[in-house]
Amino acid sequence: MSAADVLTPGSPATAEDAALARELAAATGELLLDLRDRTPPGRDREYAGDADAHAYLTRELARRRPDDAVLSEEGSLDPATRRGAHRLWIVDPLDGSSGFGRGTDEWGVHVALVVDGRLAAGAVSVPGMGALVDSATIEPVPDSPVRPGGELAVTVSRSRPPSELLAVERAFRVRLVKRSAAGVKTLAVLRGEADVYLHSGGQYEWDNAAPMAVAMAAGLRATRIDGTEMPYGQDDPYSPDLLIARPAVHAAVLEALGR
Numbered sequence: 001m002s003a004a005d006v007l008t009p010g011s012p013a014t015a016e017d018a019a020l021a022r023e024l025a026a027a028t029g030e031l032l033l034d035l036r037d038r039t040p041p042g043r044d045r046e047y048a049g050d051a052d053a054h055a056y057l058t059r060e061l062a063r064r065r066p067d068d069a070v071l072s073e074e075g076s077l078d079p080a081t082r083r084g085a086h087r088l089w090i091v092d093p094l095d096g097s098s099g100f101g102r103g104t105d106e107w108g109v110h111v112a113l114v115v116d117g118r119l120a121a122g123a124v125s126v127p128g129m130g131a132l133v134d135s136a137t138i139e140p141v142p143d144s145p146v147r148p149g150g151e152l153a154v155t156v157s158r159s160r161p162p163s164e165l166l167a168v169e170r171a172f173r174v175r176l177v178k179r180s181a182a183g184v185k186t187l188a189v190l191r192g193e194a195d196v197y198l199h200s201g202g203q204y205e206w207d208n209a210a211p212m213a214v215a216m217a218a219g220l221r222a223t224r225i226d227g228t229e230m231p232y233g234q235d236d237p238y239s240p241d242l243l244i245a246r247p248a249v250h251a252a253v254l255e256a257l258g259r
Contacts, residue, residue: 009135010217014113014121018136018217021111021123021210024060025134028053028093028109029127032100046094046101050074053093053109061089068113071237073206079235088114088233092206096181105129108183110210114232122213124183131187135217141190143219145248146172152249153177155185155194162200162241164225164257171256186211186244190218195249200225200241205232208242221250226259 008014032049039045054074061070069085071077073092082088089111094100096107105128112122123134146152152172156162158180168174177194179185182203188194209232212222224230225241227250245253 008216009119009121009213010138015136017113018121018123018134020064021113021121022132022134022137024057025109025111025123025125025210026132027060028056028111029125029132031056032094032107032109033127036100036103041101041103043101046097049094049100050097054091057091057093057109057111061091065089071206071233073204077237082233083235085233086116090114090205090209090232092183092210095183095207099180104180106180106184108181110183110206112209112213114209117231117233119209119213119216119230119232122210122217124186124210124214126181126184126187129184129187133187133190133214135213138190138214138218141192141218141220141246143246143248146195146252148252149173151175152196152253153194154196154198155179155188156198157185157201160201162198162225164198164200167258168196168198168253168256171252182207183211186215189220189244190215195245196253197242197244198225198253199243203239203242205234205237205239208239212242212244215244219247220244221247223250225257227254 068087069082092110100107108126155177158178215222222244
């Protein structure tokens with residue numbers, strides 16, 4: 001089997017890891033639902049969710065994949081703990097933690113595996129919406145073109161829409177689909193509620209690794225905003241921007257952005 005097969009989300013070679021990612025994302029989501037149901041809204045709930053979900057995920061990964069490195073939003077950011085790792089799990093124990101604290105449904109759990117710096121498998125759980133997707137079992141999203149000047153549903157941050165949106169609005173009639181949390185916005189594209197997920201202004205590897213793995217396995221194009229591959233396992237996990245869409249729409253948006 002070629003290296004390309006091993007490193008492609010959705011390939012048979014990564015199915016076992018995708019199943020583990022799904023299992024852990026689902027179990028963490030159930031843990032968080034239980035916490036939400038027995039605590040009042042507020043920062044204490046948010047902080048407890050971050051801590052409890054991180055503790056569960058890192059404990060289970062240490063038990064199930066003891067030889068693998070782990071990068072968690074709530075864990076150590078010392079690059080020495082993961083530098084040069086052949087297999088690196090990148091997890092966001094609670095994506096959209098402020099929404100979880102407030103009591104909204106726009107939060108989730110991300111579990112992704114990176115092999116030699118490239119996405120190999122991932123799962124996203126959005127328990128409040130009853131959603132659980134992974135790179136081994138996600139259904140393909142059919143490609144379809146977008147007409148020049150036609151309508152494009154673009155999902156963006158509720159609080160920080162990207163500056164590049166202006167260029168897209170010059171090329172298309174844009175309908176905004178505002179969502180919180182990267183996994184929720186990716187789910188909107190997978191479900192056909194949006195054509196494009198466009199983001200700039202910064203995320204981190206744990207925000208987008210699992211959503212991008214699932215999107216790629218579904219046949220979407222998931223890249224940086226200039227069309228280049230997203231790097232993972234960097235010493236600095238800052239991740240500036242992303243673009244997720246069906247291949248034809250992805251190409252049209254890149255053209256509108258002049259990339």
